[in-house]
Amino acid sequence: MALQPYASKPDRVWYYAFRIYCALVFLFLIIPVLIVVPMGFSSSRYLTFPPPGFSLQYFEEFLNEPKWVLAIRSSFAIGLTTMVCATVIGTMAAVGLVRGKFRGKAVLTTFLISPMVIPLIITAVGLYFLYSQIGLVETFPGMVMAHTVLATPFVVIVVSATLHGFDRSLELAAVSLGASPVKAFIKVTLPVIAPGIVSGALFAFIISFDEVVVALFLSGMEYRTLPVKMFEGIRYEVDPAIAAVATLVIFIAVLVLTTAELLRRRGERLRGIKP
């Protein structure tokens, strides 16, 4: 939307004002995140901004610190397991919700995605009391189950959107060509909606990887995730290494979400929708 040659003076003012406004909104959203990155590379011994100089000391420190390495390992283990569980459950739910014709479908959909809108602290308290009854607090399965509860709605939403865009006549064609309904689903539907499922899975991973409230309640010493560790680092020690950890977490999140977006575009190209 370039400036037209016939633009009047108010048009020009509006054109630049609009651009400046957009830039400000963007900065408003991104600065709090970006400010951490230079701090991670700081040469100072304290968390200060702006950093007096640059060094990789914190990265070195944090990679040599067993508690951080352990936390990274826990986060990945919980995140990946959550991703698998949430993707399987979420995809099946999405297929049922999009394809099925039954009474109360809208109610069920709302119910399924409710963990997204309920304040996390409430879910966390509820999970804590429920899991303490059945001995799941401070266990690996407990963490995975709790995160699956939080991540599944995202998978349902992403996969449902993909399924809505899926042309059912592809399935009819497969059936008319001799594929049983199950085979048609596996050979045609799944590959076509695969990008949607994968981006749903990546979302699920990020939800678990970033989650701190539920993890504070449920993770024990053994399975302390990275965000919990960071929270404690700030709360009790003001450990400057967390800036480095934060930089790493931001990097991972950006990487995963970029992959998800690229997959989504690829999926649309496959289905013949122009991006």
Add this chain to the structure above:
Amino acid sequence: MHPVERPPEAGLETARADRSALTPACLHIYGYMLLCILETRRQGPGSPLQPTGGQRWEKKSSGRGLEIGIMPHKNDVIVEFVDVQKSYDGAVLAVKDLNIDIRNAEFLTLLGPSGSGKTTTLLMLAGFEALTGGNILLKGESITKVPPHKRNFGMVFQNYALFPHMTVIENVVFPLKMRKINKAKAQEQARRALDMVQLAGFENRKPNQLSGGQQQRVALARALVFEPVVVLMDEPLGALDKKLREQMQLELKHIHERLENTVIYVTHDQSEALTMSDRIAVFNEGVIQQVATPDDLYEYPANSFVAQFIGENNMLHGTVEAISAGECSVMLDTGEKVLATSINVDGVGSRTTLSLRPERLVINPGPSNHPNRFKAKVTELIYLGDHNRYRVSLAGNDDFVIKLPNNEATAMVKEGDEIEVCWHSRYCKALDWVTEAGGLGKDGHKH
């Protein structure tokens, strides 16, 4: 080969509409059990709707070899619809007591306006829609309880329905793979099918790298590669532009003539139907109005709907005064008398609509003893090069159209001229009465 065509917006609209119409069909794939239950209830012991086709289908062996042992002869009945009914909501019938015999190796077109039940009929045959009543027989045996993937019909969809994640050759091999045919043989067969639709060399492209016409060719190859006895086509050319559509019509016709398979083709485009079909079944409001060859359909329409739907048609309204030897004398509402061929009239005193084709009319015949002579005034002349169209007012009809070849005699006629129009009673058909608006005036051809 062709520049990349995007289907026109209108095509997309219909595709979308069709898709929503398919949704109940989709349910059916999973709800096959439901169909069985419905069917058993319908076809319970002692039901009057028992298959009757057993006697009609004679099993003959033939030298021609498909993998199916018994090969039907040409013109044998291959598919029968017996009193088929379909209702989507349990109240309104989308298809009403449909009976039709489809012959082996014929190109049968189901033609009708949207919502006339033609697509529903095709989907019932494909197995994507459950029957509400009646029976469908393939080679004399009921197929209503056979799931769609075991019916062995090739099917071509309007929006191509190519699998986007597979290459062209993988798409064409798909039905063979489902039939567990040896890999090398399947590849060979698929290559031959692609060759037939002139797409050799495109094997490793993805569908989105092809133009619309090429995509539909792949879909065609895929539907034909497993040599189905019956091929179903649901408006396959609807998304293509006019020129390509006309070219594909001829190609489809030639492929059908070569393969000698049965094609059941759904379209709302009458010129497409006339171009390709051996026979055409005209649908309206869930009822087949007429099944006939293209020329019979045009020359001898069974009722006013068919006369209006196929080709151009002039209507005049009147009352039958006398009937004798296939001809009837009609008193027009404006007072003139017309001699017409009696096709679909109830008897003396009944209301009738006369149908006249614009190209069967003669102007300024000079002195002769034509019984049907009318004064008319030319209100509009449209010059079309090889022929001219004249809009005249005749017997109270201001939209009466005459189509005449462009020659020296007709070139004399100008807008505003008073002319004399006449026709032979042979070309004037007395049919069931319809109102001016085109609605049905009586229930004569409805059930």
